[in-house]
Amino acid sequence: MEIDREEPAGTALLLAAAPVGKGRLVDAVGVLPALAAVPPGALTGTAAATLVELADPLDPQAVLTRLRAAVATPGPLSLYIAGQLHLDHRQRLPHLALARTSPATLRYTALPWHWIAGELKLRRPGTTTVVVDLVADDPTWQRLTTDRGLLALCHGVRVYGRLVPPPGRRTIASPDYLKACAAVWRSGARPPLPALHEQVLAQTGVAQGALLYAADFPPTPTPAPAPVPSPAPAVPSARPAPDADPLPSILAAATSGRHGEAAAAAAAWEQHAHRTYGSGSPEAIHWLEVRADLARLAGDPAASCRLWMVAAEARLARQQTRDDPDVEGAVDRAHHQWEQLRDPEAARALGPALVALRRRVPGRRRGALQVLQRRLEQWHDTTEGVMH
The missing domain is CATH 1.25.40.10 (Tetratricopeptide repeat domain)
Known part of the structure; x- marks a missing residue:
């Protein structure tokens, strides 16, 4: 006799954040209405799902608390992140800027990227997907061009999305990658993530020099090919890249x-x-x-x-x-x-x-x-x- 086992519900955590004021590089929260209009199950790939939305949060500890709650759920977890990255001045580690973040307060008002990595390593491999649409400021972008493992997440986490350099002066970037994903899902289509990734890049184009994430269990992002993007799974290098900072x-x-x-x-x-x-x-x-x-x-x-x-x-x-x-x-x-x-x-x-x-x-x-x-x-x- 076969016993029907109910598929566990998924969890989608939408995190969109950027500093208030002149430090803002991207209109991160502008993507939330589009994603919130998508059936939650489309965001997680499950029949039933819980949606958690964090719009311009103020406190990194509060974000960490919500992330830990999502990590503790038994079903599939999908984490969607729109925002901007900066390096702290002391440890030179990437942080996701939050609403109150400024250059002087970065270490205490932004979310360290390694906090995200540390929490996700607690998940069972193959149950977690991270989709990013990120902008890096100039120092962070320069660092990432020589150390692409700086944003690496743990083994077993699927990562898709893009990371782009800062926009021009007096220009606010738009999270077009995630907006295009939302448009596909709202149309009723449910392509596999690798196919969705390529479809979205074909629609939106690729910013000059952008780094693309398009792999199951990737160690690092891959450089965007030109002129037509056709990303392939990233492959770990046999030799680590030189880096004087241990x-x-x-x-x-x-x-x-x-x-x-x-x-x-x-x-x-x-x-x-x-x-x-x-x-x-x-x-x-x-x-x-x-x-x-x-x-x-x-x-x-x-x-x-x-x-x-x-x-x-x-x-x-x-x-x-x-x-x-x-x-x-x-x-x-x-x-x-x-x-x-x-x-x-x-x-x-x-x-x-x-x-x-x-x-x-x-x-x-x-x-x-x-x-x-x-x-x-x-x-x-x-x-x-x-x-x-």
């Missing part, structure tokens, strides 16, 4: 699950910075923060919390003020990681030091210290209740 390879190891290797490499570079520049140097603190983020990617919030606190203390020791964005960012990240703890002993052990640090660095979250103190008291009350 951070991309370390993050690639972490996002592919080689957390021990990534942590060991970052620790070695931190020791090198200690010997070369001094223990309290910006270079040493940079690698300390890298280790903190690697611990987060490895699912070790206790270690991540501790390292972010050490980083904050090191910055304060350098006479950085308590309202310095780097100091506030380190404390906020330590606080966030502490909130992820599920081990009462670890929470109680780290809590007092975090409370003391919060008193020195209140941050911009209203009432953050009081929320932290109440949560720490709850941990103590829960433990005492268990003991009695």
